[in-house]
């Protein structure tokens with residue numbers, strides 16, 4: 001098989017450079033593994049390598065429909081494609097945009113190469129998924145959901161061996177693939193920088209789409225280096241006018257160290273330790289400079305805020321900002337103060353969590369009995385069941401926090417997720433270190449989490465991931481109530497309440513010698529197991545409470561309609577409270593100005609999990625003889641549909657009819673996704 005490594009070597013013309021190229025490029029070897037796996041899949045699809053290129057393409061009307069469906073993607077991609085093409089003009093290459101199903105919707109290229117590409121149907125209206133065309137950059141990038149180069153014989157079909165193609169997927173603000181950007185050319189024109197150009201262009205399209213997506217919101221553009229703010233690599237996060245998190249681009253997720261799912265429960269102030277009103281103050285300045293903000297990790301970032309808000313929100317915010325200036329001028333919080341900002345905002349004490357479930361009520365009653373004693377608490381429960389929220393509520397009601405509040409300040413709540421930081425860093429994070437304790441240690445040393453929790457609560461999440469080597473040290477701290485920072489021989493006294501959480505079976509880990517038995521018993525003063533959401537009798541109240549909370553800042557009051565109430569109760573909630581909170585947030589956004597949340601506002605994967613989508617619509621279609629009749633009539637008379645939507649719907653009905661209501665087969669014939677079929681049928685039924 002001729003690979004990119006061959007090409008690189010051929011460039012220098014000797015065997016040594018072949019070996020060198022292979023040895024130097026782990027990345028390329030990883031890419032080749034992807035190609036191998038793709039070839040295996042193609043064998044499974046039953047594609048023959050020698051088969052002639054499938055020249056089937058969408059009709060002009062169908063292509064127009066595909067463009068209409070991908071209007072936003074196309075609109076933002078077109079100017080970027082033009083700039084990209086300017087860079088590669090006259091190199092026997094073309095720039096391609098395909099949609100999320102792999103259908104090419106737009107191309108720009110050198111004429112001579114476009115003619116060659118046409119012979120293998122590399123052009124608008126043709127479907128380039130792996131299932132249809134074997135291993136190829138567009139289809140394989142869609143499958144892998146990451147940038148992919150497919151060169152020469154790495155293509156599965158022999159007919160495509162003359163090509164070299166580099167593709168990068170384009171993601172939307174919810175992390176879903178919207179389409180693929182690709183540069184394809186003759187394999188002799190292979191250049192390893194092509195992929196970098198494609199990736200940067202895809203990122204540019206993503207950033208444009210991201211910022212155009214949210215109206216009436218605040219967008220923060222940031223980077224740890226000021227010169228990168230405003231460039232392709234900047235992080236972008238959007239917030240509602242009230243400061244609730246909406247979305248973040250990939251660079252922002254990377255810099256914040258949090259995934260989109262984890263960010264959903266955050267606000268501007270929980271991320272940056274300052275009220276969102278400070279952005280309004282900043283915005284009022286005639287020539288605002290970049291602001292300095294601090295991330296959880298203590299890293300300083302430089303940021304610029306864009307306020308694309310309705311006038312009413314501006315006014316509310318100006319008043320709020322003025323009030324906050326009168327009471328306490330906003331100050332930049334240091335990382336150490338950050339934890340308190342979060343707890344002050346989220347923590348409402350145990351009473352707020354007692355929403356009617358009997359098991360939870362018993363847990364809260366037990367916890368209240370130990371609040372005044374120094375008994376370590378262990379919280380077990382599935383992911384997203386609310387372990388950290390419970391820990392914060394325990395802290396809020398703890399005697400240490402009450403005593404601190406009585407003297408006018410808040411006791412610290414310090415959290416460390418043992419699974420989220422590399423093993424090698426946990427020791428320094430937890431115990432702290434003196435100046436010069438290890439290579440890379442900060443000048444003034446670092447205060448560990450244990451010392452930061454002095455007089456408050458230390459929350460060790462995912463304690464099962466605490467490395468065995470450190471478990472003994474933690475045990476000593478708990479027994480001696482003193483900590484010795486790395487590189488120091490001073491013992492510092494500490495007093496704190498310890499709360500740990502786990503979703504792993506710690507007792508089994510003890511039996512397997514993966515967790516120290518003595519530490520297990522030391523941590524296990526009181527163990528409580530949070531019930532999974534599907535087991536809770538207060539699910540409906542919780543959902544209502546979240547809905548009320550969600551509508552508080554930005555939208556008017558809303559209610560769930562009767563069907564949605566039933567669906568919420570019927571669901572099995574694998575992601576527990578986190579999933580419910582995210583669903584409520586998305587549904588509120590989808591409902592816009594409507595006052596009822598309806599099934600149509602719920603995420604599709606939720607409806608699919610409930611088995612609602614396929615049987616309902618496919619069966620409904622089959623039962624609807626009239627619809628079938630109409631579809632046949634449209635097919636037989638060739639009657640022109642009056643609008644794009646009707647043409648598309650007619651095509652869907654024809655395909656469903658031909659496949660006896662089998663949605664998957666109809667989707668394959670049309671080259672669209674099953675979800676698109678459901679969506680079209682659903683909207684035509686309204």
Ligand SMILES: Nc1ncnc2c1ncn2[C@@H]1O[C@H](COP(=O)(O)OP(=O)(O)OP(=O)(O)O)[C@@H](O)[C@H]1O
Nearest residue numbers: 265353382383384385386387388389390577578581
């Ligand atoms: N009592 C509650 N009321 C409203 N929302 C809640 C409540 N408890 C949890 N949540 C929501 O669920 C999300 C997840 O909660 P939390 O982080 O406490 O779960 P966890 O069990 O610690 O999760 P993990 O095991 O993944 O760390 C929160 O960010 C919040 O959005």
